[in-house]
Amino acid sequence: MQRIAVIPGSFDPVTLGHLDVIGRTCHLFDETHVLVVHNPAKSAMLPFADRVRLLEESIEEAGLNEVAASGGGKIVVASWSVGLLVDYVTEVGAQVLVKGIRSSNDVTYETPMAIVNRNLAGVETMMIVTDPAHTHVSSSLVRQVASLAGDVSPYVPPAVARFLK
């Protein structure tokens, strides 16, 4: 039986924290789908297509495809812009959503979603603690620092740092 996990997110932009979660998940499953989700309720800094492309580039540059292969797995980057997240999960036959968590606040935020996604489609959510070095890194922090012309390179992969310049 194929073990398939989905890591959903806005990735606006992808951060070192995201890459950390992808890297620690991708060798645990046969397929790890990293899914850029369009949230109509939030206005994004980066266009949807750029977010997908920067995610692909960053995974490639960070050597995560090799990490996945070392555990007999592979990474699939995909995007989803219409309907419920669980529709994608069902379509690709995944059993698990994986979410990186940085603080207990993230858990309070993710828990209702986890329960709803289980109700809607029987999919489980597993939370994985991000590396302490990235605990403070979030896309919104990157957007804030970038909007004030501060240096974002300690928080994002090189591809994103280049793009934001």
Add this chain to the structure above:
Amino acid sequence: MQRIAVIPGSFDPVTLGHLDVIGRTCHLFDETHVLVVHNPAKSAMLPFADRVRLLEESIEEAGLNEVAASGGGKIVVASWSVGLLVDYVTEVGAQVLVKGIRSSNDVTYETPMAIVNRNLAGVETMMIVTDPAHTHVSSSLVRQVASLAGDVSPYVPPAVARFLK
């Protein structure tokens, strides 16, 4: 590649919350080891051997072996009383520890352990949110109600309720 998860705990005694976590994990991996860990720093209500036996009986009675099989997996009940948890994990070739979490406090408690276990043996910890119906159930609550001769049957599997009477 075999996907193996370990769910460690004191199981003093096993609760409906534990069974819920086991049931939702066991069909996601090829093997799910439920591991009764001896913690020399805590005095237990139930003898170690009884905890293991009640866990086995409860998994059987709850039909969780069938749940595991439905996902191509199986459940192994084991115990560990000497040394570090990660030594067991390494010995059986597991890649993941799974912990049920009920509140953000549980996460604050589990996070340092998760990081240490990753440092010590490269093992990841995944947290799974317990069913809301069991959010308030803990072994310590069961021990407290039992010590006051209250009815514990809403919180534990039938095998444990029978044993505690």
Add this chain to the structure above:
Amino acid sequence: MQRIAVIPGSFDPVTLGHLDVIGRTCHLFDETHVLVVHNPAKSAMLPFADRVRLLEESIEEAGLNEVAASGGGKIVVASWSVGLLVDYVTEVGAQVLVKGIRSSNDVTYETPMAIVNRNLAGVETMMIVTDPAHTHVSSSLVRQVASLAGDVSPYVPPAVARFLK
């Protein structure tokens, strides 16, 4: 002396969590006023009048008027769209505000309001823990699932589920 409690909220829409809190409060006081409050700072999904009507219908269908009567109490549905909440409380001679809480985050949010309302009008706020089965249910979650055409029936009373279809 009449014991009167007020349960304020946006009820956009009323959820099973709200009904749970109303049901567990209404038999403890002589009168329980469920008050739909207009918050000019938030844009609502449902028109104010519909929120009031769906609340009345849901309380009726759930048999909560009978629950109130069993404790010698009654439920009053009302609405308030101008000025401070405590003005309503004073007007009807209530002594207590009752708020359902689902997590410690809710408490952090409600505490400053509770203190301000005590300062402004001497009214106390009592918090009641929602049933664990509804811990994850919130109006905002219902609005989110509804906006993506997901099934909201596990979270709302039948009257709301019919209306949202």
Add this chain to the structure above:
Amino acid sequence: MQRIAVIPGSFDPVTLGHLDVIGRTCHLFDETHVLVVHNPAKSAMLPFADRVRLLEESIEEAGLNEVAASGGGKIVVASWSVGLLVDYVTEVGAQVLVKGIRSSNDVTYETPMAIVNRNLAGVETMMIVTDPAHTHVSSSLVRQVASLAGDVSPYVPPAVARFLK
């Protein structure tokens, strides 16, 4: 119908925070029972009988009986040393437990108990936020300061300060 509330605690010793909660509860119900509960699992600083007596004296000196009377209520000081708290609640026909909360941590601690007490005896638990001036005051803090011969008078009623000297 008589509205009866119970405020349980160890009161080892009673603090200004406790008196604040009693004062704000006692005029909301027909009877407010302040119940000194013996917890066999905790070793106490003060003998059980002293805790009861200091509680009675402090309520008297703080004029809380008058506060209760102003709302048509009265305060009953009682003690309970055998069995479950809910047995007392049932015996006196109370409908509600009232707990003072100082922080979101208190809520995380009280929530499982609240649910268990509802399961065991249908009694509801209402939480009331302590006055911010007493947020940091706890019996354990008083015991700690007292054990180091520090001045506890800012945290306890005069009767307790006299006794601890």
Add this chain to the structure above:
Amino acid sequence: MQRIAVIPGSFDPVTLGHLDVIGRTCHLFDETHVLVVHNPAKSAMLPFADRVRLLEESIEEAGLNEVAASGGGKIVVASWSVGLLVDYVTEVGAQVLVKGIRSSNDVTYETPMAIVNRNLAGVETMMIVTDPAHTHVSSSLVRQVASLAGDVSPYVPPAVARFLK
């Protein structure tokens, strides 16, 4: 060596909680800069210039300049509307940012900023617990009460109360 601290904020408007933090910080450093920061992402209730002026007036009326002098320090009120906060810190040669915290939620919010500011400019952030009497007071609460024509005088300095009338 000059010990210089910066207390940044929106001060929209300055509250008694802010004054409390300023008063407890200003005698600990040789200079304490209270910095009104313009946040382009938030729309403010009061014009920038009024916020600065009310802050100066309130510090004067509360006698905080004398408090600072008692510890060999002085207070500087300043404003910053372009670029990163740390640019101001570097410009005036400050070593520390001081933030008042009211709850553990404030800490969760301030922590990523603290780490980013250390990364960007080597500046440390120290958090100081506000007086319990002001734990519930925030500018957003003041704005909310003011928008409903409630009495804000228990939460703000007299200069602000006069201005808001």
Add this chain to the structure above:
Amino acid sequence: MQRIAVIPGSFDPVTLGHLDVIGRTCHLFDETHVLVVHNPAKSAMLPFADRVRLLEESIEEAGLNEVAASGGGKIVVASWSVGLLVDYVTEVGAQVLVKGIRSSNDVTYETPMAIVNRNLAGVETMMIVTDPAHTHVSSSLVRQVASLAGDVSPYVPPAVARFLK
């Protein structure tokens, strides 16, 4: 005026997290006293004298005396085994206690102490966020790993690692 800070702790044993807090504080004050406090209510793993000595050695080896000097400050290692912490603070004329915090839970724990210490002796407490790389490190974690013969070297200074072997 001399700016003096005290960093109190059990240091049982000193960790990399402690050194991080000392290093980031010592250049901000004229004197930084690192104070090993004897807590009669807790049984320690290491004898009091060893804790003091390992702290001195670790500060020396980590070059923190030079860090202090770079800001015109110096580090004093001291110990305190009788009476209240604030007695030491008063004796040496310090104005501030500094505490490292790793999570919002630490803040909930430290806040009552901070208020009591202010009440008792007018001393302020400032909290400084530990480096994210050490967020999970605590003395109790080190004691736990050491008791199971695990490798503690990623969490403690070399002097402690040598000693624990």
